Amino acid sequence: MTPDTLLCDIGFIGLGVMGKNLVLNLADNNYSVAAFDLCEDKIAAVIEQDQLENTTNSKRVYGCTSYSQLLSQLKAPHIIVLSVPAGAAVDFVCEQLIAAGINDNAIVIDTGNSLWVDTVDRERKYQNDFLLFSSAVSGGEVGARFGPSLMPSGSPEAWARVKPIWQAIAAKVDATTGKPIERNKPGQVISEGEPCAAYIGPAGAGHYVKMVHNGIEYADMQLICEAYHILHTGLGFSAAEVGDIFEQWNNGKLDSYLMEISVEVLRHKSVDTGTALVDIILDKAGQKGTGLWTAMSSLEVGCPAPTIAEAVFARSMSSFKSLRTQASTRLKGPELTPLSEQEKQVIIEQLHDAMYCAKICAYAQGFQLMKLAAKEHGWTLNFASIAKIWRAGCIIRATFLQSITQAYERNEDLDNLLLDDFFVAQLSERQLNWRKALCSATMLGIPNPAMSSALAYYDAMRCDVLPANLLQGQRDFFGAHTFERNDKTDGKKYHVQWSTLERNTVAID
Numbered sequence: 001m002t003p004d005t006l007l008c009d010i011g012f013i014g015l016g017v018m019g020k021n022l023v024l025n026l027a028d029n030n031y032s033v034a035a036f037d038l039c040e041d042k043i044a045a046v047i048e049q050d051q052l053e054n055t056t057n058s059k060r061v062y063g064c065t066s067y068s069q070l071l072s073q074l075k076a077p078h079i080i081v082l083s084v085p086a087g088a089a090v091d092f093v094c095e096q097l098i099a100a101g102i103n104d105n106a107i108v109i110d111t112g113n114s115l116w117v118d119t120v121d122r123e124r125k126y127q128n129d130f131l132l133f134s135s136a137v138s139g140g141e142v143g144a145r146f147g148p149s150l151m152p153s154g155s156p157e158a159w160a161r162v163k164p165i166w167q168a169i170a171a172k173v174d175a176t177t178g179k180p181i182e183r184n185k186p187g188q189v190i191s192e193g194e195p196c197a198a199y200i201g202p203a204g205a206g207h208y209v210k211m212v213h214n215g216i217e218y219a220d221m222q223l224i225c226e227a228y229h230i231l232h233t234g235l236g237f238s239a240a241e242v243g244d245i246f247e248q249w250n251n252g253k254l255d256s257y258l259m260e261i262s263v264e265v266l267r268h269k270s271v272d273t274g275t276a277l278v279d280i281i282l283d284k285a286g287q288k289g290t291g292l293w294t295a296m297s298s299l300e301v302g303c304p305a306p307t308i309a310e311a312v313f314a315r316s317m318s319s320f321k322s323l324r325t326q327a328s329t330r331l332k333g334p335e336l337t338p339l340s341e342q343e344k345q346v347i348i349e350q351l352h353d354a355m356y357c358a359k360i361c362a363y364a365q366g367f368q369l370m371k372l373a374a375k376e377h378g379w380t381l382n383f384a385s386i387a388k389i390w391r392a393g394c395i396i397r398a399t400f401l402q403s404i405t406q407a408y409e410r411n412e413d414l415d416n417l418l419l420d421d422f423f424v425a426q427l428s429e430r431q432l433n434w435r436k437a438l439c440s441a442t443m444l445g446i447p448n449p450a451m452s453s454a455l456a457y458y459d460a461m462r463c464d465v466l467p468a469n470l471l472q473g474q475r476d477f478f479g480a481h482t483f484e485r486n487d488k489t490d491g492k493k494y495h496v497q498w499s500t501l502e503r504n505t506v507a508i509d
């Protein structure tokens, strides 16, 4: 029997980009890790990197070449972290652990971007074999290494055991200012600050919240790309010049990780050509599916989330490169009149406000979606807590999340983020510039599906009366689908014989 001192605190399966960096993060936080991957090179790589970076002289990462060896090398009760692709791979690993004799007091944590309904199913499916817990991880490679945002959900008992580990490895935020506490060196550990890891709710809730995080991420990225498109293609600024404009914006209300990396991408020079690398990146966007899932869920729960959906459609539109190239020679656009430098500066200021307003709408859509989903699935989501753990570590991290945190701390039951006094003021002050920026973009022939769908969302929210009255009339005309009346309080449904014959409004039960 191996003495406890030689057994590892945590088992880790899946040593890809995220997995490898989470292992090193765990090691930095003094957890010993038994690491397994089907690819033995990946095991060797993580052990080598740990030895390279490890200044403690104590071995922290132990390689395992089988599931049973992994289990034999763990302290009881076992905690095993999975970092494998969503879908069949998760079930494959779970089945292998069962075959290798995992005990029923073990906790298996799925940290991938699993579809939330799969997580609900798995918790039930494996309940007699082990405790399936889930915790989506956001922050990419650097986040996983030095402090991700973690969205755990599942059994509260499992969370009680995982919590100290999760709060140790998570990104940290200064409790007073809401600003991230930087951690970017191997071996560095941050013990102060609020960890960006908070229990989300029952199984599936955490993966749902991560899914919405990614939907918002898609919208955030699309808004930045639309601003770049207007500035670069519309106003003729070079990639580097757009980078300079974005750097200024990143020092103000639009500061965010995504804005920061966009400056880097725009300034990056190709080694081959010496020119802006972004100019030679093919304009066809990939997508692994989480943004699509978010848009689909918004349609299923009846939540208007047009900016998130348009961000997904924009990626699809970009994939039709040859069709767009063909159409570009056929479809006419506006006559372009040269703009003076002063006119360009005005558009830049208007565009800044347009981005900020559209960003507020995209987040309002995401939080509204989580609110409706929680109601539909019986979850109790704490939106201030969710905004808090998104202030650092994750891909959408930004000071902006502190404003959202404060909005929900003022009123956790906020009907919609747009109705928080702070955001009402921000939108009211900037909405005119938003409209002017979209007018300029339209006359420049530059598409801005995210920015303009956000304005349509904002204006629809402002409408006490929408044209759905005519729509109900249309539906009743061709399908006798009935309608309610705004001058009655009887809740009755009405149908009209929509013809040249006498029109009599009859109440039908």
Ligand code: 6PG
Residues within 6 Å of the ligand: 113, 137, 138, 139, 140, 214, 217, 286, 287, 288, 289, 290, 291, 394, 395
């Ligand atoms: C994160 C990211 C990550 C995302 C990948 C691919 O939070 O760290 O959102 O989870 O899945 O970056 O995303 P795409 O859907 O754009 O391919």
